[in-house]
Amino acid sequence: MTKQQLLEQDLAHIWHxxxxxxxxxxxxxxxxxxxxxxxxxxxFDEKQYIDCISSWWVNLFGHCNEYINQKLQxxxxxxxxxxxxxxxxxQAITLSQRLCAKLPKSLNKCFYADNGSSAIEVALKMAFHAxxxxxxxxxxxxxxxQESGTFFLxxxxxxxxxxxxxxxxxDVGLYKRTYxxxxxxxxxxxMPHTLSDYQEVCTTAPDSKLIAHYExxxxxxxxxxxxxxQIVALILEPLIQCAGGMQIxxxxxxxxxxxxxxxxxxxxxxxxxxxxxxxSGSMFALEQCSVTxxxxxxxxxxxxxxxxxxxxxxxxxxxELFYAPYQENKAFLHSHSYTGNALACACxxxxxxxxxxxxxxxxxxxxxxxxxxxxxxxxxxxxxxxxRQMGMVCAFELDSINTRKGIEIYNKALELGLILRPLGNxxxxxxxxxxxxxxxxxxxxxxxxxxxxxxGSWE
Ligand SMILES: Cc1ncc(COP(=O)(O)O)c(C=O)c1O
Numbered sequence: 180m181t182k183q184q185l186l187e188q189d190l191a192h193i194w195h196x197x198x199x200x201x202x203x204x205x206x207x208x209x210x211x212x213x214x215x216x217x218x219x220x221x222x223f224d225e226k227q228y229i230d231c232i233s234s235w236w237v238n239l240f241g242h243c244n245e246y247i248n249q250k251l252q253x254x255x256x257x258x259x260x261x262x263x264x265x266x267x268x269x270q271a272i273t274l275s276q277r278l279c280a281k282l283p284k285s286l287n288k289c290f291y292a293d294n295g296s297s298a299i300e301v302a303l304k305m306a307f308h309a310x311x312x313x314x315x316x317x318x319x320x321x322x323x324x325q326e327s328g329t330f331f332l333x334x335x336x337x338x339x340x341x342x343x344x345x346x347x348x349x350d351v352g353l354y355k356r357t358y359x360x361x362x363x364x365x366x367x368x369x370m371p372h373t374l375s376d377y378q379e380v381c382t383t384a385p386d387s388k389l390i391a392h393y394e395x396x397x398x399x400x401x402x403x404x405x406x407x408x409q410i411v412a413l414i415l416e417p418l419i420q421c422a423g424g425m426q427i428x429x430x431x432x433x434x435x436x437x438x439x440x441x442x443x444x445x446x447x448x449x450x451x452x453x454x455x456x457x458x459s460g461s462m463f464a465l466e467q468c469s470v471t472x473x474x475x476x477x478x479x480x481x482x483x484x485x486x487x488x489x490x491x492x493x494x495x496x497x498x499e500l501f502y503a504p505y506q507e508n509k510a511f512l513h514s515h516s517y518t519g520n521a522l523a524c525a526c527x528x529x530x531x532x533x534x535x536x537x538x539x540x541x542x543x544x545x546x547x548x549x550x551x552x553x554x555x556x557x558x559x560x561x562x563x564x565x566x567r568q569m570g571m572v573c574a575f576e577l578d579s580i581n582t583r584k585g586i587e588i589y590n591k592a593l594e595l596g597l598i599l600r601p602l603g604n605x606x607x608x609x610x611x612x613x614x615x616x617x618x619x620x621x622x623x624x625x626x627x628x629x630x631x632x633x634x635g636s637w638e
Contacts, residue, residue, distance in 0.1 A: 296340030460570030
């Protein structure tokens with residue numbers, strides 16, 4: 180098939196995610212990809228594109244990584260998949276042991292699913308069910324339909340996925356507004372704006388300025404917890420709210436929010452689907468917050484961007500609530516056909532091998548510094564605001580009232596061989612960890628070119 184035929188066949192049959200398909204007529208192109216290697220995707224004209232967004236934040240060690248390929252091929256010759264109820268396999272067992280060993284001791288049980296949103300559904304359902312089992316006043320109040328309060332708390336600007344439960348606890352209007360009538364009861368905690376001087380404020384003890392920054396959110400949270408008896412859990416993305424515009428928050432906030440919830444016997448769910456596996460600078464963001472949630476959801480980078488897999492970790496106390504001779508209302512009867520897929524688990528074990536043998540987190544510190552130095556070249560543009568960075572995420576806003584300005588940048592970047600995918604007016608750089616200095620230089624020189632050409636037509 181020629182490139183043109185591929186495009187025609189695609190548009191005849193495929194409805195792409197997160198896309199107004201009409202935009203492919205003229206606003207931005209659809210690009211069939213022929214192959215990929217390292218940070219590059221190649222189209223059918225052999226044009227190369229740097230994957231500046233790690234293909235929706237999943238790719239850690241490059242496309243067609245030789246080591247992950249090898250481990251995947253080895254797994255293919257023995258077991259591709261088997262039912263995970265009543266059966267198990269070595270890759271999932273090894274992966275679970277290794278994840279638990281890397282996380283706080285109490286996170287000791289792994290429940291697998293097959294994508295980020297599904298992990299959020301698992302965490303919400305498990306938390307709700309655990310509260311029913313733990314708290315008889317709660318279950319009675321539901322039986323008698325007393326109160327019609329909220330069950331979940333989440334943060335302004337949060338994003339936890341787009342299945343209905345996950346969307347209920349998300350706060351990105353673009354994805355949520357239309358479906359509001361279908362959603363679960365959730366209350367959004369107001370949040371202050373992102374921190375841009377993260378390094379300064381977060382490496383030292385919280386000062387009065389930082390405490391004041393979060394005061395309103397934390398007091399709103401506390402008074403909500405005080406006045407409601409039906410709240411099951413607070414869910415949050417620790418340190419970076421990614422799809423909400425790469426909003427960076429201090430460990431102080433996460434820590435205080437968790438402390439308050441636990442004071443009021445409310446569970447805390449950390450969604451590290453996007454920031455886990457080194458993206459925040461540490462292996463898991465919770466390490467920088469020095470706290471342990473009741474539930475932790477992981478996905479995306481877990482397989483290095485190879486195959487869909489997710490997991491929710493929880494503690495023995497919660498597990499024990501469900502552990503009893505069979506009764507329907509005590510078992511957690513949630514399932515997905517591809518739960519614990521052996522190929523995906525083999526990739527995840529390969530990803531952990533790479534972390535363990537190649538000093539990735541230390542190397543990333545240097546890379547992240549190099550990205551930050553390069554990013555300073557953008558400060559000269561008056562319309563670039565709020566340049567910020569945390570770990571392997573660097574972001575800024577375009578000061579424009581035109582909310583589709585990002586699309587113009589997206590198209591210009593494609594011409595120069597960069598895949599950027601702005602979130603509204605937020606432009607971010609979140610590359611695979613194997614990106615090298617020369618490639619980083621190319622990205623920022625190209626961005627300067629794009630912005631120089633745009634300067635004249637700014638609004
Ligand atoms: C923090 C967070 N949670 C959940 C999800 C949903 O994951 P998935 O797209 O695999 O359903 C995402 C996806 O971007 C995310 O960033």
